[in-house]
Amino acid sequence: METTEKTKRIPEDKKETPEDKFEIKAYLKTEFAQFYFPCLSAEAALKKLRKWIAVNPELH
DSSP: OOOOOOOOOOOGGGOOOHHHHOOOSOOOHHHHHHHHOTTSOHHHHHHHHHHHHHHOTTTO
């Protein structure tokens, strides 16, 4: 069976990077935590981010 869907070829210098997907805007702390810990739940990611902040005096 042939697929009719065509794949779009993107040149190497034009490939999308993670920075391209990151939208500059105000994020909730929970959303921001999930960028750093995408495999964790929202609550677990926030808890881990809070620990990072507590350990770093410049962030606290």
